[in-house]
Amino acid sequence: MHEELAGIGKSIVLTGELSGDEDLTVEGRVEGTIDLHDHVLTVGPNGHIKAQVIARAIVVLGQMTGKLIATEKVDIRESGSVQGDIVSPRVAIADGAYFRGTIDMQKTDPSTTADRTIGGVTAEPKTPMAEKVKPEPSSVNGEFVRV
């Protein structure tokens, strides 16, 4: 049986809250929030999104600005451009894609992370890094330079 995919066409401009229980492809413009929770958002090559997005997976071939929260994966393809913050346990960025912002890949429950991130609350304090690594002498590379 053929299942039709939900889509927002090139000429559509949508502002506000968008939510759904199925996968969605955006080729038009969306500003606001998108909540697909357990589904996949695909931003097509013509898509422009300026929003906070929550989905299971987010695939970007077009342009996105904002916060991307995916419980499974964010995938920015070669033609994709993202400016903003990503929260996802897995992030793939193709060679040639544009990204500027932060990528949070901490493997905690993403919904918890999402809530924390959306609220703008900073992460819990961390302890300093492990003990100092001593430099090993190298005779292969040339010489050590002590500054």
Next chain:
Amino acid sequence: MERRTVTAVSAETVYASKTLASFLSLLFARPAAEVVDLGPVIGSNVTFIGDRVDCKIHVEDLYADIDRHLRQGTLDQLSEFLSGRFPLPDASIDAVLGWDIFDYLAPPAASALAGELVRILRPGGALLGFFGPRACDDPRYTKYFIEDDSHLRSRSYPSACGQRWVLQNRDISIMFAGLELCDSVLLKSGVREILFRKSILS
């Protein structure tokens, strides 16, 4: 330094990096590291680091900032810009991938950036930087791809920046006052790979 392979395709070079291994071992020892990458986004680096440690990576691409200032004719404002470039709290970052960004900054801008990086590094945090041996006007930047724990692949790409600066070891030492020299390697190419750490006691 042992050169593993040299390929003519896109003038890419793979080479061993001792400081990278030390840097990554420090980074991977952190359960929830925050990393600042001063270069353009490299998807494979993000995947490499993300697969090994829970982390948050700030992709800053200062090379694009330099190009933008060049195009706008505002290079004289770069120092001031870099002084406020990182809206991050003091001592909030575990590691900085500086690559060779300092080669493209005039001394005042380089000092301003170094000061900011020292500020945001948390005690025990690490900073990796590459410092070129000679001034030149090669209008290209370099992308560094992490191949594995101890090898990098470099690929040049066009830039608007036409000038490279040379920092002497003494200047580097002064710029990064507040950090300890952890490891320093002089490559056959003359490039100095330097790994700094912020003292745990600071």
